[in-house]
Amino acid sequence: MTLPMSDLQALFPELALLGLLFVVLVVDLIWRPGRRLGWWTAIGLVVVLALSLTQALPGEGRTIWGGMLRHDGYGFVFRMLFLVGALVTTLLAMDVKDLGDKGAFYLLLLTSTLGMMLMAMANNIIMVFLAVETASIPLYVMAAFYPKDKASTEAGFKYMLFGALASAVLVYGLTLLYGLTGATDFAAVVEALQAATRPVWMTMAAVLLLVLAGFAFKVSAVPFHFWAPDVYTGAPTPIAAYLSTASKAAGFAVLLRFVLAALPVSALPWWGAFLAAMAAATMTVANFLALAQRNLKRLLAYSSIAHAGYILIGVVAASHLGVTAAVFYLVVYLLTNLVAFGVIVALESAGGTSEIRSLAGLYKRSPLLALFLMTAFLSLAGVPPFSGFVAKVWVFVAAVEAGLIWLAVVGVLNAIVGLYYYLVVLKWAYVYDTPEEEMARPVVVPKVQAVVLGVLSVLIVVMGLVFAPWFAWGEWAARALVGG
Amino acid sequence: MVPTSFYIFLAALLFTIGAVAVLVRRNTLIIYMAVELMLNSANLAFVAFARQFGDISGQLFVFFVITIAAAEVAVGLALIVTIFHTKHSVDIDAMHELKG
Numbered sequence: 001m002t003l004p005m006s007d008l009q010a011l012f013p014e015l016a017l018l019g020l021l022f023v024v025l026v027v028d029l030i031w032r033p034g035r036r037l038g039w040w041t042a043i044g045l046v047v048v049l050a051l052s053l054t055q056a057l058p059g060e061g062r063t064i065w066g067g068m069l070r071h072d073g074y075g076f077v078f079r080m081l082f083l084v085g086a087l088v089t090t091l092l093a094m095d096v097k098d099l100g101d102k103g104a105f106y107l108l109l110l111t112s113t114l115g116m117m118l119m120a121m122a123n124n125i126i127m128v129f130l131a132v133e134t135a136s137i138p139l140y141v142m143a144a145f146y147p148k149d150k151a152s153t154e155a156g157f158k159y160m161l162f163g164a165l166a167s168a169v170l171v172y173g174l175t176l177l178y179g180l181t182g183a184t185d186f187a188a189v190v191e192a193l194q195a196a197t198r199p200v201w202m203t204m205a206a207v208l209l210l211v212l213a214g215f216a217f218k219v220s221a222v223p224f225h226f227w228a229p230d231v232y233t234g235a236p237t238p239i240a241a242y243l244s245t246a247s248k249a250a251g252f253a254v255l256l257r258f259v260l261a262a263l264p265v266s267a268l269p270w271w272g273a274f275l276a277a278m279a280a281a282t283m284t285v286a287n288f289l290a291l292a293q294r295n296l297k298r299l300l301a302y303s304s305i306a307h308a309g310y311i312l313i314g315v316v317a318a319s320h321l322g323v324t325a326a327v328f329y330l331v332v333y334l335l336t337n338l339v340a341f342g343v344i345v346a347l348e349s350a351g352g353t354s355e356i357r358s359l360a361g362l363y364k365r366s367p368l369l370a371l372f373l374m375t376a377f378l379s380l381a382g383v384p385p386f387s388g389f390v391a392k393v394w395v396f397v398a399a400v401e402a403g404l405i406w407l408a409v410v411g412v413l414n415a416i417v418g419l420y421y422y423l424v425v426l427k428w429a430y431v432y433d434t435p436e437e438e439m440a441r442p443v444v445v446p447k448v449q450a451v452v453l454g455v456l457s458v459l460i461v462v463m464g465l466v467f468a469p470w471f472a473w474g475e476w477a478a479r480a481l482v483g484g
Numbered sequence: 485m486v487p488t489s490f491y492i493f494l495a496a497l498l499f500t501i502g503a504v505a506v507l508v509r510r511n512t513l514i515i516y517m518a519v520e521l522m523l524n525s526a527n528l529a530f531v532a533f534a535r536q537f538g539d540i541s542g543q544l545f546v547f548f549v550i551t552i553a554a555a556e557v558a559v560g561l562a563l564i565v566t567i568f569h570t571k572h573s574v575d576i577d578a579m580h581e582l583k584g
Contacts, residue, residue, distance in 0.1 A: 126545045126548060129549070130548055130552070133552045137556060137559055140559055141562075141563075144566060147569070147570075149570075150570050150581045151581050151582055153563070153566045153567050154567070154571075154582055155582060156563055157512070157563045157566075157567050157579065158579065158582075161512070161515065164519045167523075168502070168522035168526070169522070171526040172499055172525065175495075175526045175529045175533070178542060179492070179529065179536075182533075182539060184541050184542070184545065230582040230583070233582050234581065234582050
């Protein structure tokens with residue numbers, strides 16, 4: 001059996017990323033370039049992105065590599081999104097001491113990105129597990145990147161322990177699914193479930209709960225969210241940024257495909273209701289816990305859990321509009337949260353801490369940084385004209401269209417709670433002052449970080465004002481998954 | 485031939501033992517062993533199902549799970565050693581740096 005060229009071409013982004021990985025490894029071994037390795041990685045990622053967009057655009061969705069992967073618009077949008085996430089993380093981390101000058105960081109980052117890209121394409125339960133682990137294991141190491149720092153090692157350890165537990169539960173669920181259907185391919189799983197003559201809802205319930213627990217861990221949905229605040233706080237900030245954006249998006253990429261292609265909401269009467277309850281609980285619990293936070297990274301962790309709840313609304317709707325809204329939300333959320341964490345990275349490299357009170361007087365010490373912070377937080381809160389507003393509106397519209405009006409109402413009420421704590425942070429940055437001696441020390445932001453944050457902030461506004469082209473990407477992705 | 489259901493019951497039992505051990509034990513090494521037990525219970529169920537269906541892909545899956553579990557153990561033990569260096573304890577109750 002020979003491998004068709006088109007299979008190789010479909011996998012071009014992954015192969016190019018693998019090539020980049022080797023280049024970075026060799027460059028690091030030979031020249032020890034330190035911080036400059038960040039430029040190698042960043043430029044390499046831009047090249048991979050540009051080439052992928054021109055060389056590997058999928059047409060009609062088709063399965064490749066013996067049915068293991070599916071090459072379609074849905075996977076492609078997510079793959080490009082992860083590349084952008086890795087690029088921004090690289091640029092933010094470059095000037096961070098003990099992180100940006102270590103070659104291992106870039107290698108782990110690229111490996112994890114490779115795993116996430118496979119997650120977005122996985123069309124077989126074997127591939128789902130392999131891709132999830134390829135993405136996760138480097139992340140455990142990255143979270144514990146400062147071996148002498150108590151908080152960082154503890155974050156890495158907690159993440160690893162809960163992660164291993166979640167994957168054990170996931171594997172057991174997939175095993176039962178295989179036992180129930182005798183198939184590992186998504187399409188064959190659906191066929192076998194529809195052809196089942198005996199009622200199998202008991203086993204199905206076990207399968208759904210176990211598999212959902214595994215995925216809910218990845219996207220940090222309640223009640224599998226408790227690792228996120230600790231890990232985000234303890235991990236180096238650029239890595240927390242990557243965890244809260246690309247890793248979460250990857251979890252949703254595989255969850256959405258799994259729910260729509262392998263276990264449709266119609267498979268069981270209460271499956272949709274269960275997901276809806278999870279979405280509502282995720283939003284509510286996270287938003288209320290966020291109210292009490294004093295540390296900015298912890299607050300953003302709870303905020304990211306709450307956003308997982310909003311995105312889950314799109315998953316519950318499971319319609320064309322639902323998937324479109326979820327994908328659009330994830331794109332917006334990735335860019336916005338990278339800015340929010342990027343501001344903390346900049347503050348920390350200027351000698352500040354991630355405590356909310358250390359933001360006091362920011363608008364005088366660094367007006368630009370305060371502006372970026374405001375853009376990101378108002379977008380997260382869902383205030384027009386920022387893109388976060390558009391994203392929320394579409395998710396709620398999808399819920400109403402699917403007849404889940406109560407879920408949309410819960411979402412809107414939660415958005416109001418969210419608005420409060422986002423505004424409190426902005427109050428610290430804009431209204432309060434610090435003592436004179438603090439004021440005299442301006443916050444010096446490294447040039448690269450300032451440029452990256454500036455570009456992303458502009459994008460956040462532009463995506464809110466002119467959202468049609470981005471929304472079309474989401475629709476393209478949804479068409480590949482649900483048709484229509 | 486031993487019926488498949490026997491294997492499945494054994495796998496479920498191993499999975500439950502692993503899950504309970506994760507919840508009640510305090511030593512992180514033991515907890516890690518319990519997680520491995522859970523992974524291996526899935527392996528056992530998988531090969532049993534694969535034999536039942538006469539299907540090779542189930543056995544294939546087990547090879548991947550074993551390999552990945554090995555990789556995970558390597559990273560996990562390295563992290564436990566690092567934790568021991570910073571905290572001089574591998575007890576789960578010593579992990580109280582981050583809370584709130």
